[in-house]
Structures are given as structure tokens and as C-alpha cells.
Amino acid sequence: MAARPAVGRRAIEVLLESELPAADGRRLVLVDAVFEGGEQDSEFTLRVAGANRRIRVTGQDSPLGIADAWQRHLASGSGADLGDGEDSARDGDSVLVVTSGVPADQLGWDVRAHAVRRRPLTVNRADIVKQLFGATDLDTRMVGEAWLLDALLEAEPVDGWPHSGAVLTRDRAIQALIAARLKLGDIQANTLDLDADTLFAWTRGPAGPALFAALPPTERAGLGTWLGKTVGSAAPTLLALAGDGRGRDALPLGVLASAALTSSSAEAAGFALGTLFGSALSSFAALRPFADAATGVVTRWIAQAEGTGTHRREARDRVLAVLERADHLAADSRLVELIGADRFLPSGYRARLQSLTTALHGRAPDAEAALRDLTDHYLAALNAESTDRARTAVRLVRWLNGPKPQVTSVSQAAREHLASTAWVDLAVGVLAEGDTSRDAALSDSYHRLIKAVRKRRDALDAEFARALALWTETASQQAPGGALLIEDVLGEAAAPLARDGGRPLILVLDGMSADVAVHLAAELDRRVWTEVVPKSGAGREATRQAAVSMIPSVTRISRTSLLCGKATEGGQSVERTGFETFWKKRRRAAQLFHKGGFEGLPGHRLSPELVRALASDDVVGVVLNTIDDALDDGREAARGRWRIDDIAKLPDLLNAARDYGRPVLLVSDHGHVLDRSPRDHRQPEAGGVGGARWRTGAARAGEVELVGPRVLTSGGRVTAPWREDLRYTARKAGYHGGVSLAEVVIPVIALVPAEGPVPSGWTLLPTERTQPDWWLGSVPGAARHTSPDEPVPAPSEQPAPGMFLLPGQGTLGERTVQSDAYEAQREFVRLAPPERAVAAVIDALVGAGGKLSPGAVATAAQAATGKSQRNPERFATVLERLLNVDGYAVLRLVESGRTVQLDKALLQQQFLGDTS
Template sequence: MAVRPAAGRRAIEVLLESELPHAEDRRLVLVDATYEGGDRETEFTVRINGRKRRVRITEQNSPLGIVDAWQRHRSQEDPDGDSILVVTGAVPADQLGWDLRAHAVRRRSLAVDPADIVKQLFGAADLDARMAGEKWLLDALLEAEPADHWPRSGAVLTRDRAVRALLAARLGLGDTTSDTLDFDADTLFAWTRTGAGPALFAALPAAERAGLSEWLEKTVGPAAPTLLALAADQRGADALPLGALASAALAASSAEAAGFALGTLYGSALASFDALRPFADAATGVVTRWIAQAEGGGPHGNEARSRVLAVLNRADQLAADARLSPLIGTDRLLPSGYRARLRALAATLDGDVAHAEAALRELAEHQLAELNAESTDMARTAVRLVRWLNGPMPKTVSTGQAVQEHMASAGWADLAVGILSEGDTSLDTAVGEAYHRLIGAVRERRTRLDEAFARTLADWTETASQQATGGALLIENVLAEAAAPLARDGGRPLILVLDGMSADVAVQLAGELDRKVWTEVIPKPRPGKQAARQAAVSMLPSLTTISRASLLSGEPAQGGQSVERAGFTTFWRKRHRDAHLFHKGGYEGPPGHRLAPELLDTLASDDVVAVVVNTIDDALADGREGARGRWNIGDISKLSDLLNAARDYGRPVVLVSDHGHVLDRTPRGHQQTDVEGVGGARWRTGTPQQGEIALAGPRVLAGGGQIIAAWRDDLRYTGRQAGYHGGAAPAEVTVPVITVVPSADLIPAGWTLLPAESTAPHWWRGGDAAPMRAGSAPLAEKPRGRKAAPALEGEGIFMLPGRGTLGEQAVQSPLFKAQREFVRLAPTEKAVAAVLDALLSAGGKLSPGAVAAAAQAATGKSQRNPERFATVLERLLNIDGYPVLQLIESGRTVQLDKSLLQQQFLGGAA
């Protein structure tokens, strides 16, 4: 006996909606199927031709039962006389009498074909042949039809289209109205983290769950069954954390033990361990893509970061619950792995630099390194200090050399100490203690350097003057040496005096300047000397009333604003220029103005302008800086506005201080009280004691020309502040001088650009970075095993063909020579070869300034506009659109593709 089809309520409704409009007044419907609607769905209403009609369903398995049911239905009170009786059951059609069939729609039993009904629901003329035998899919489509019905599918309803529609209706995956669904592992794993998604899947009939799982496995990949099994087990929210944890377990050194522990977490959802690898790979792929989104920042990046951390922190929690944590160790994805790598790095900071470098690489390779950028950067800073500690002890030869060394290197160590002093965001006590010990070791070395500097300073101070500088740049000579060259031929410099700016603050502010707007320049160094920023020596004691007055007057002076203003005017009047000096309150704009209109009017004139900004000094005095070790341009009142105004008015800028400062980093702040003649926080008169030095000479403008100055950074004579000045430490005495121009046309004669690569010391950039020679980029790459051919006279024949560096070989190629004929104002072959070799030596990336410096070093010709020079190189080298060389990072970096260079100009030869 054939098995009769089953029909649910929706199948009956569709049948009625199809048949009743053409059934005249017949109210009996015989259905050749068994009813699956259950007792609660035996009475309902349907809308036929816009009119609601009541329906009652009865299951009968004998002719007598059908007759009795029909008679009772007719005898029931029916005011409208249009109620419908639907009889389902297993009575063969030939056993029904003609008198009964005469009352039935179509006078016979109606067959129920789910496939036909599905076609009607989707408005399709035909159905995918594969669907005919898939009862689970047909039944689910009938049961899951949305209130606004299934969308029209066209001539043929394909199986994929039907399943996509079912997923949208049942599980909220996608949109039922869409013809396509971009379905991938990201979509499926994201769905597991929705509130209702996994619960909806768990509530589906087993056959439907199995059918959807099979389809998703083919569509998404082999990870789908495990994911859906977890959802069916009501653990869908943990699918992604479990996948990340599986990846860690499979990569563990004792993978078998880790896998066993992992099996307890998965339970019955894990069909076999063979299914674990694809599931883990899919999960880590999703998390990795989310991490990339998070690294992009912005609102979407922040949301992605929250998702990533929620997933991975949950994975760590699951690992702890299953006692897996010791087995997965330093996993490259989990937060616990990042913390373990950070602790491992901290343990190396007391030892050899090679171990610290290796630990830093391990930390940076962790996939959460960028999401923990502050912690990673702090670790990188710690390793920089280890490099500094393991480097040779700088020798203090002279005061001028010492302040230059402090500006170029030791000041960066101060910056690093300031950063580490803030403490790591992980709040890990082991890491914090390691940083504390490292800071102590740095301060011990700095103490030796500071003592040597103080002794040299004392000897130098006895005779130093404007007429006998001893090779040092004096603060009273800064205007003449740094500002006056910018004012030649009608130049209009803006001098920004940042009171209290020490070397570590200066390098931070300079590093934040937009290199597309500002070009840093310095006087051309003597041959063989390294390119470096300028640094001057303050007056003594290093106080505002002495050093700032001397700076702005261009000669030793002492006094307040009136002395400064008179001295500044007199200095420039001697050079036949009008000048204006603005102090605090004079340059800040009234309500509605960012800067004072008087200042803007002056900047628009041809006069020399100076502005004194007290933010740093005020912060130190008021204690607002605290242990914070970093300063941004936005932290300095109106500095951003002043720089923007200078740019808009085409003015070069000199960023200069009057003195530096030392920060109070002692727990309670050591104060020496049993001393005489206290003149300030860091100087006094009397007899020197431990940590102090006696200073006397023409540059000592307090204490009758003889003072006692503290050189230890933890020594003070007055109440505690955030920082102090007036002593003899190089951090106080060194005066940074940073000069930038908004246009290469404003570089004064005898000056040259300073590449960004020349500003940081080699130990800051990396252990294998070499210092740059004056006016040059890093040394060109030399071929191993042979010497470069000697240079010959004449452009274009300065080397033997096929010999020399890679850059030299490239510019000798026929293709390069032909291309050069078509590029207007193309640089010389020597210049291009030097640039290529400098880029190759630097790993393929340099700033435009360094590229221009490499060309200048090779030819002696100054490249005054580095960005324009790089653009010309692009046109020269990028034949047929191949990006051999290109400006990236918004024009801040020039990048060379070595393999493309070889393919394009050397036929692929190395």
C-alpha cells in the first residue's frame, strides 16, 4: 500500500486558495493526504476572493466517517453558509459514493503535492529537479513562508535560491527578497554572535537542521557542520571563541594533550578531530579579518575591535575553564599569548640586547600587537633603551659636543624613560617591575653622563662668551645663527619660543609636523660631519629671566617682558628690519578668534615676528604634567594655530626654547634643605656638595657670577613640582633649535634639508641602522664579491657597463637612457643611481628628504623640493605604469620595488 503524502496547515491553505475561487458554492474538500497540523490547527480562516471563510479540518479513515462528518458540518449553525469542511485521511477514492462526491470540490479527492504548492508560493513555472525528493526542504518552505509571502523567483525556482530564502526566513541569514546572498564564513560566524540566530537553528526539526548544514558545508566550507552543531547544542555564541581556541591548541607543542582537553569543550558537536582543523582555520580567518578592520580605526574599526576582544577574551576564559591555558602558552592570536610574549620580553630587559630584539620580534608578530599599540610601542621603547645601554658610553669632549650629543641621542633616552614611566596598559606587575628596573639602569648611566657634562660645563663656563664660544652655539647667538639667515633678502621668519622645551619634548613636536607641509633644514655641516639638529647652551643658571632675555636680545641679558621686547627690537633694527614680539595674552584671540587680529596683521606684513608660548613651563610649575612623558602639538596652547598661520603666510619657523627641564620621577621627590643661599629649585650659592657643581664666569648672570648648580636630576631645593630647571644637567642646559620651512624656495643659502632618517639616533631606529653622513642618505649597496668600477669623467660614462651597484647598472640600461629623453628636467644618472642605491640600502623605503639628500650627496646639487624630485623620479622609472618607485603614505615615504627594478631595467637579473 502506497504511503499517502502528509499535508500541513499551509499546504491546505494554498490548496483552498487555489481551488475555492472556481468551486461555485461547494463547501466540502476531500484531500488525499494525512493532516500534520495537529489538534490546535483544525479550525482557522482563509481569505478567498477578498472574503474570509471559516475552515474546519477533520481526519477520517472510513467512508462512513466522512459521511457523518459532512452531515454534522451541514447541520451546524452557519449564518453565512460558506464554512468549509476539509476531510483528510486514508479512504481510497473508489470507496466514496457519488452522492458524497457530488458535494465535493471537483467531485473527487484532491492530491496534495508539496512541490506544486511551493511553485505556487514562489510564482515559479517549474522547480529544480533536485528539490522533488527533498521533503525536508519542501515542508520547511511551506511552514516558513513569511507573512508577506515568498518573493517571486522567475521561471524556475532553483534549489540554492530556495535554501537562501529559507535561511533568511528561518534564521535571519540574509534577505528573503534578495536574489543573491554573499555567503561566507564571516557571515556565518557573525550570525552565531547574534542574540537569536543559534537558538532559532536549535529549534528547527532535525531533518531541516541536517539539510541546511549540508548545504552550508558545500557553500561556506567544511567548517559549517561543526559551527551548526554547536548552534544546535545551544552553544553557537561560543563557536568563534572555540574556533580560535582550537587554532591555539592545534599549534601547541603538546597538541595531543591540548586536543584532548579541547574535546571536552566541544562535546558531541565535534564529529571527529579531522573536522577541527578546517573549523579552526575558518574561525581564525574571520578573527584575522576583523583585526584588520579594527586596525583601520574610526567607528567601524572601534566596533570591530570590541568584537575581536570579546571573542578572544572569551576564548581565553574557556581555555582557563578547561585548564588549557598552560598548554597554549604564547599563542599568536589569543590575548593570553600576547601577555605571555610581553612578559617574556620583560624578562630579557636586564640582559643581552639580542635576546630583547628577538622577544620584541615575537611580540610584534602577535596578531593583537597593533590592537595593543600603546603596549607594543612601550615594549619597543624598552628595547630601544636596552640598545642604548648596550652601546658605547658617549665621551664628553666639550660642552658644545655634549649638548649636540644630548639633542641627538641622550634626549631621546629621556623621551623613552618618560614613556616607560607612564606604565604599561596591561597593568602586569612583572612587566611594570621590569620597566622600573630598566629605568633605574638608564638613570644610573645618565648620572655618569650628567656628572661628566657638569665638570666639562664648569671648565667651559669660566671663559665662554660670545667672542669665545669654544665650538658651542650660545643661546644669545641663536637669533644670529638660526633666524637671521631666514630673514635675508626680505625673508620673514616666525620665531616660536616654547618656554621650557627640553630635547625630548622638541623631538616629539618635530616628529609630529606634517612633512608634506614642513621641510626641516639645518646649516650645511662641515665635510665628514653627521647631519643633526642644532642645539644651543643656555645662560646660567638656566632660568627664564636670564636665558629667555638673552635669547631674544641676542646678547647676555636679564629681565622680564619689557627687557625681552626692547632687546628683540634692537637686535633686528641693527639688521634694518622691523620686529614684533608677542607674549602670553598678546597672541591669543578674543572670543570668536583663534589668534589675535593684531598678530595676524603682523604676520601678513614683512616684519620679523616672535611669539613666546609658556604652556610647557606652566605645566611643570603647576604639576599638570605629572609622570606623563609625551607631548603633542595639540598639547601646546595655540601651537597648531601658529604653525598653520605661518604656513598660510609663507613664513619659515624657528622652534626654540630658552632652557630645558628635568622631571621629578622620584617617589616622594628628594629635597635638600640643609643648604645655604637657595636661589631657585636647582641653584644656590655657597659650597658644592654631592650632586652639585660650582659654576663661575661671564655666562653666569646670577649670584654675582658664581653659583652652585645641581646636576643630579633627583636634587631640588624648593617645593615639589612636576619638573625643574636652573641646574647644570644637560637636559636643562641644552636648548633645542628646530628650523622648518613651508616651501623649499625658503631654504637659505648655506643650509640644507634634514632627512627624517637623520633625526633619530641609530639605536632608536633599530640595532642594525647606521648613522647617516652629512647631506647623504645611507651608504649605497655594494655588490658582494667584487669591487665597484671606478668613476669615470663625464655624465653617462661614470662607470663601466655591467659593473657597479644595482643603481648604477639600472641607469646604464638602454631602456632607462631612452626613457630619460622623454622626461623634462630629468635628474642626472649619478643622482638617480645614488637614490636607487640609498633606497636599496634602507630596505626600499626612505623619506623624500632622504632621497633628495642622497642625490645631493652624489652630485653636489641641492634638491630644494624633495616631493617634486620624487615625483620626477616616478615619471622616470615607472615605464608602462609599473610602480618601480612610488610615493606612499600620503607622500611621506618613497618606496622602491627591487624586483620590478630588476625586471624593468636589468632583464630580471639580480
């Protein structure tokens, strides 16, 4: 005899809601089923047809028991109210539900006469579910799935199941059940977007896994099977962990599984891992898909943490919580030594950082390999400061392993300092900050590296000081010896920006050394500003200008000489008069603003006087003292890098210059050195002290005596140190006045708005050419070989467009522009660049490893055609439209428009049919 179906309270309720409205007052309902109410008899109130009815449920196994239950029910009905109000349930309207397996033909006619439909009713759970979802038909696969039908009846929400069309599909029913039971998604939604990310994120919630663990075993198995097919083969293991009450560890365990499977001791690691998973691991074959899914989720979470959205911090905390828990589990199970420096775990990042620590004092290739290993770690970007500091350390290793710098002249040394040695000083400043990990071994390693760099830098400063002493004896504006003098900066760098009605803004950052300047320039938004430099002679690259300060390198002499355009000494009034006189001789009005004259009133970013000056046709100069002032109050000791936002009013001044279409000249009057000597370091006694870094008297170790027309104090003769650790006054954060490269070399940075004209005789300076090769890590051949100053063949010597070489020959760029696909694509781009320019850009990008700045791309095109590209970003955008066939990103602007990136493989596939 077949077992009777079991029904719960909800099935009874739905049956009554369907049958009682048409029952003609009958109050006995016979049900062919077993009630799962937990007790033999049960009572509850049900609202039917707008009124509350008292329901009594009893189970009986014989006709006599059924008859007796009905008589007792009738006897108890007095018609008395059981509640207040007309809708309250009255006992006289109560309904008796009898669950039984007694056949209808064994029941007496007196009982059947009072029963609804005069016979026992069968409960079809499929019909009930169909009714609850408002469907007219049901997925046939659900009819035999008792676990699903029962779960849907039991889990029905207070507001009921959502109606989802004429046919209730199995997937829709299970999705609704998952939303109700596991709080995964919205019950009312027609679809539930379930993937591994969603499921693993659910395990990290406070209640998700516990909800799953509380489900009946059959329901857990059914949902697990469906999720396994829908989400992937990782779901069963994940849900097994949730069922064991360890759902929050699912993602950390997945990360550990990945580490174990890829370790050199995979077998031993797998055994240890098995003890962590326990019964949740059905087989080791299930580890791989589970590990792959987990690491895929973590990888995507890391990408979110690296982004710029508002939830970046939240994403970072989430992923670090997972990975630190994985590390903790690994330590508890003694897995750490077996999995090694894993690519996900924080311990793996620290281990790779330790390997780099050792490699810094060996061969450069070993340090490079250790750095690649570190940056390959998935947490490299989340540990951005430590990673950047490690990258900086390897840059210094490259410099130490490179050719020893030589001083052949003052002018050569000044240019080389701005082009290379200033970056060394910047790197030393970064390392001197110390690592956030506070690892003693790493700190000691950085300290040793700094000492090695300083030893070489001291030797270079000593050479420079000797050359400077000889040069100073005769150097003057009439005979500069090939150097750019500080008093000539206005004439050589500012005046070209003022030609043809140009209105330059000259920003004098008092005390800005070259290392500060190169970092500030690197921060500029190249979509807004284009750096320009004077063209150089044939065969030479155009580079930034570097000037030489007056002696001693102090504000009263150097800044005044800079602003007056001649060697002189004085204060602000002399500077203001001299500045106006210099420009008056060139038939231009000019205004100079010092500290206190350009800060705005409350509610104003800049003073009204300065704003009016910027709006006029006058040449405007502004002196910013932030850096120089910081040497006194200790700010420099806190961080080795200056950012644009660190310098008071600099962002506002740059924005104003952009808005008024003004080119900008960033310049200094002198540099500075920092005091990094120990607190107990004793300075030697010295006489004739004139300032922190200059005095009179015979030179001693670490000093040099200078005499000549450029020495504008103490009768034209001073003694100044080249060693950075010498000073003659009380301790401060930093000093100036000496003759080290950092103090004497003046950075000169010229900028024009992206839409503005480039001065005649000047050219664009791509970002790649502002950094030395050792900083970049590889020789940027493309950027170097597309200098606009290199000779370009005359048009008659150049092959006609489309006729570079025989088909199939030539560079990748040449073959691309000869292809049929390129010809077809070119038809859709209005005013497409010449084929020669496009080919040159492609080859330049390939030579640079696939990435160049928009400026370098424009320079490559200019070198090939002789035609200047005034708007590099717009040019790059045209190239995007030209090369991106059917929307595939062969070429695109990345990093907020700072970089043009070429996908070489996709280019070959789209234009040359190369799918290899």
C-alpha cells in the same frame, strides 16, 4: 503502497488560493495527503479572491467518513456571519478540506459532484513553492528535497517570498530560507554574501545560534551541508556547536583549536580540546579548517580594531570579548600550560611581556628577540601603550649596551644630546609612566632599567658639567668655542629663514627641553612641514642645531638673551625692545607676543593683533609658557611625553604659519629636569640660594662652580647642580637653572612649508636622520649614505644614463632602470626623474629594509643627481606612477603619507622577471 505526502496549513492555503476562485461555488476540497495540523480537525480563516472564507480541515480514512464529514459540514452551514463587515467569513461560505488516501473510484458520485474538480487533488509542494516565488520553473535539484520544500512553505514571511525571476534556483531558495530562519541577511535581496566572517559574527549575536538549534533535524542537516559547500569546511563544526546551544563559543573555540594545533604539546592539547567541543567535533581532521577559518576572522577583526574608522572601539571590544572568552575556556579545561604563549590569546601576550621583563637585564640580543616575540603577537597593536613601552625599554637596553658616551667639548656634547641623549631622556619618561597592566614584576623591571640608565646619564652629566665649567670661563659671542650660543640663535637660525623676503614665525617654548622637542618634531605632519638644517662640511652629516643656554639656565637671563640677540638680563619689555632692535638692524620690522597678547577673544582662536601680524611682512615671535608653567602645577608628573595638542595655541600657530606660508623656528630658552625622587627624600641644607637649581657658595657633591662672562648674576659666579635630584627650593614637578644637559642644551628646530623654498646653504633633514641608530634598532644605512653634503661625482665622471654596467650587473636599482619593462613604463610618465635618481632611490629603500620617509627618498635622489627635490611627497607620487606597472603596488605611500614603502619581491618580478 507508497506513503501519502504530508501537507501543512500553508500548503493547503496555497492550494485553496489557486483552486477556489474557479470552483463554481463548490465548497468541498478533497486532498490526497496527510494533514500536519497537529489535530484531527482544524479551522482557520483564509482570504480568497478579496473575501474571507472559513476553512475546516479534517482527515478521513474511508469513503463513509468523507461522506459523513461533508454532510455534517452542510448541516452546520446556517449562513450566519461569523464576524463584522461584508468581508467577514460567513459559515455558509465555509470550505471543507478533507485529507484522505481514499481513491477517487471508491467515492460516491454524490460526494464527487460537490468536490472541486470532482476528484481528490494532489499537493505538489514543488509547484506550490514555485508559485510562492512567482517562478515559472524550478531548479530540478529541489524537486526531491522534501526538507527544503517543506521549510520554504513553513518559513514563508508575512510579506511573502520575493519574486526572483522565471527560474527559482536552489541557491537562491536556500539563501532566502537562511535569511528567514536564521536572520542572516535580507530576505528581499537577490544575493546573500555569506562568508566565514558573516557566519562567525552571526554566532556572536543574541539569537542566531538559538534559531538554528530550534530547527528540525533534517533542516539543520540540509542547511549545514549547503553552508559547508558555500562558506567552507568550517561551517559544519560551527553549526554543530550552534545546534548544541554553544554557538557563541564557536569563535573562541576556533582560536583555542589553532593554539592547540600549533603547540609543542599538540596531542595532549588536542585531547583536552576534544572535551570542550564534545559531540560537535565530528573528527580531529575537522579541527584544522575550523581553526584556520576562526583565526582568519579574528585576524580581520583585529585589523578593523587597529584602524581609524568610527567603529574602531566597537571592533576592539568585540575581538577582546572573543579572545578573553577563549582564555577563560582554556583555563577551565587546563589548556593554558599546554598551549603556551599563544599568538592570539591575551594570556599569550602577557606571557610574552613577562619573558621580555626577564630579558631586559641580560644581553641586548635576548631583549631584541623577546621584543620581536611580543610584537609578533596579534594583540600587540591593541595593547599599543604596553607594546610601545616595551619597545622603549629595549631601546634603552640597546643604548646601555652601546659605546659609553664621551664629552670632548661643550659643542660636541650639546649636539650629541639633541641627537641621542635627549632620546634617552624621552625613553626614561615613557618608562616612568608605568605600564597599564599594573604587573608588579614588569614595573620592578622597568624601575631597575631606569636606575641603570640614570647611573650612566649622571656620569655623562658630570663630565659635561666639568667641561662646561672650563668653557664658561672664556666663552662669549666673540669666542664661542665651536658652540652655538643662545644669544646667536636668531642670527644663525632665524635670519637665514628671513632671507629673500622670508617671514619666519619664531616660537619660543619656554622650558622646552631637548627630549620634549624631539618628540614634538616627530609628531609634525611631514606632508605639511619639511625640517631643514644648515649644510655641514664635506664628509659630515647635516644635523639639528643645538644651542647652549646662559648661566644659570633661567628665563630672565636665557630667554632675554635669546630674543635680544646678545647676553642680557630683563623681563618682557626688554625682550620686546631687544627683539625689534635685532631685526631692525637687518632692515626688517618685527613683532613679539607674550602670554596674554596672542590668545583670542571669545570666538577667536588667536588675537586679531597676532593674525594681522602674521598676515604682514613682519618677522613674528611668540612666547609660549605652557611647559614652564607646568613645572609648578605638576602636569609633568602625569605623563612623560608632550604632544603638540598639549601646548596651548601651538596647533593654531602652526596652522596659521602654514596658511600664511611662513617658515617656523621652534626654540627654547632653557630645558628642565623632573622631580622623580621619593617623597621622603631629604635635600641637603644649602646657603646662598638664588633659585631652585642655583646658588652661591662652594660646590659640593653633585655640583659645580661656574665663573665667566656667560654667568649673568651674582657677580659672574654661581654654583649649580648637575645631578637631577638636587634642588634648593620647595618641591615642584620639575626645575631648571642647573647645569645638566637637559637644562643647558637648547633645541633648535627649523621648519619650512612643504611647498616653500629651502634657505640657501641649508638642506632637508629626513626623518631617519633625526633619530639615533639605537632608537631605530638598526643602522639606517640608506639614509646615512645619501647625505646631500657628501661629494657627488662631477657629471663628466658619471656614466651616461642607461650605461651603468653590463646588462644583468649592478645594484638592484641599476638593473631595474636598465630593464625593457622600465623603458616601456617610462614612456607613460611625463617628466619622469632621471634613471640615476630612480636607481638611487630603489637602492636606498632596499638598504633601509623597504621603508624610508619621503624626505629620505628625495635626499637619495639629490645625492645621485645633485638636483634638489623640493617636494618629497610629490616626487614619491611620481615614483609610484613610474614603478607601479598595471596598478601593482611596487612602491606606495603608507602611514598617511609619512613613509615610502618598496615591495622588493614585486619589483623584481615586474621589472626583472624574477619570480623566485
